[in-house]
Amino acid sequence: xxxxxxxxxxxxxxxxxxxxxxxxxxxxxxxxxxxxxxxxxxxxxxxxxxxxxxxxxxxxxxxxxxxxxxxxxxxxxxxxxxxxxxxxxxxxxxxxxxxxxxxxxxxxxxxxxxxxxxxxxxxxxxxxxxxxxxxxxxxxxxxxxxxxxxxxxxxxxxxxxxxxxxxxxxxxxxxxxxxxxxxxxxxxxxxxxxxxxxxxxxxxxxxxxxxxxxxxxxxxxxxxxxxxxx
Amino acid sequence: xxxxxxxxxxxxxxxxxxxxxxxxxxxxxxxxxxxxxxxxxxxxxxxxxxxxxxxxxxxxxxxxxxxxxxxxxxxxxxxxxxxxxxxxxxxxxxxxxxxxxxxxxxxxxxxxxxxxxxxxxxxxxxxxxxxxxxxxxxxxxxxxxxxxxxxxxxxxxxxxxxxxxxxxxxxxxxxxxxxxxxxxxxxxxxxxxxxxxxxxxxxxxxxxxxxxxxxxxx
Numbered sequence: 001x002x003x004x005x006x007x008x009x010x011x012x013x014x015x016x017x018x019x020x021x022x023x024x025x026x027x028x029x030x031x032x033x034x035x036x037x038x039x040x041x042x043x044x045x046x047x048x049x050x051x052x053x054x055x056x057x058x059x060x061x062x063x064x065x066x067x068x069x070x071x072x073x074x075x076x077x078x079x080x081x082x083x084x085x086x087x088x089x090x091x092x093x094x095x096x097x098x099x100x101x102x103x104x105x106x107x108x109x110x111x112x113x114x115x116x117x118x119x120x121x122x123x124x125x126x127x128x129x130x131x132x133x134x135x136x137x138x139x140x141x142x143x144x145x146x147x148x149x150x151x152x153x154x155x156x157x158x159x160x161x162x163x164x165x166x167x168x169x170x171x172x173x174x175x176x177x178x179x180x181x182x183x184x185x186x187x188x189x190x191x192x193x194x195x196x197x198x199x200x201x202x203x204x205x206x207x208x209x210x211x212x213x214x215x216x217x218x219x220x221x222x223x224x225x226x227x228x229x230x
Numbered sequence: 231x232x233x234x235x236x237x238x239x240x241x242x243x244x245x246x247x248x249x250x251x252x253x254x255x256x257x258x259x260x261x262x263x264x265x266x267x268x269x270x271x272x273x274x275x276x277x278x279x280x281x282x283x284x285x286x287x288x289x290x291x292x293x294x295x296x297x298x299x300x301x302x303x304x305x306x307x308x309x310x311x312x313x314x315x316x317x318x319x320x321x322x323x324x325x326x327x328x329x330x331x332x333x334x335x336x337x338x339x340x341x342x343x344x345x346x347x348x349x350x351x352x353x354x355x356x357x358x359x360x361x362x363x364x365x366x367x368x369x370x371x372x373x374x375x376x377x378x379x380x381x382x383x384x385x386x387x388x389x390x391x392x393x394x395x396x397x398x399x400x401x402x403x404x405x406x407x408x409x410x411x412x413x414x415x416x417x418x419x420x421x422x423x424x425x426x427x428x429x430x431x432x433x434x435x436x437x438x439x440x441x442x443x444x445x446x447x448x
Binding site for chain 2: 028029030031032057058075076078079082094105106107110124125126128129130132172173174175176177178180181182209223225226
């Protein structure tokens, strides 16, 4: 019998080692694997390269800065041009204690999708003529320039869905999809935090957002109340 | 002090929107546009996090999975749909979004937009701005005409790092409505109590006056 369920988030993270590259699904408060992030904080893993849309914006990822667990972060939104309150990540970045690679959001998800779909990269016009083109190849197709953006993979993906079955099929809820389905395809080990685990067949096959083939571990957790106060 | 409030800038931007349009509203001032949509018109608001057809911002019954791109809780309108980020940005890059309303730090006379990075604060983030600026069929920038220190934001060339070159179609500020044309910037409307000379004095780039130049109808 296929059973991918784990008893706790801490069990599900048992082999996450120092120096790991980890993707985190979620967009601000939506579809964020908060219980897995808190378990990673408890585990104390260091030297992490994190990959997520945002950090320090209602996502709990900022807790990984409390004990300097992050060496590098790849994100679309991490540093605010304004705002009174600074996140720990912003403070550490300003002091040069953590590296940051900023990526346009559409490019971010396509690089992840490319990695999971066996593609060598993607061509996009986004970022041409800006700082985002620095160091990248420009390829001309039928008279139009495009930036070559390379695949983005990870050792682990921590994702969040609403429901799962023991076979790893996932169903999402509302804007909680966001980066989770793409990240589920682009890591060696995919760990899904869900609010409910149901029997196989209870998720309508029409409603499966991520087929179980992509998911290695499932852990049921009560949602952590999260919201961004700007 | 002459010039429109943030709400009136948003109201003027909303006048550009029509029945059936798919519209993305950026973070900050552009978000206010959702309060001034033409009544009765079905306009589909798109949020990068994967919603088409959201409605008013609602602080009641906060649901962490139902937010716009600024993290604000929103309601859903009949006919709304959800999708993942890859689909959301395919929609944006692929030319399926009719209008993006973006905030601005600077716009150049050829429509270059700088809106993500403030060098003097050593910070900023890209988010969805570069994709929206490149991919939306029409880009409207909503911003104050000058910075807090009265430095003009509409310039011959942008000094700040660009979001995208030559992407802006229309600029709506507290003082004026300006179209970006191949031949340069065209002043088409001025705010109540303001004339063309007042606007030009607060604009680094040269403005041509539209033959139909008029006061904004608010």
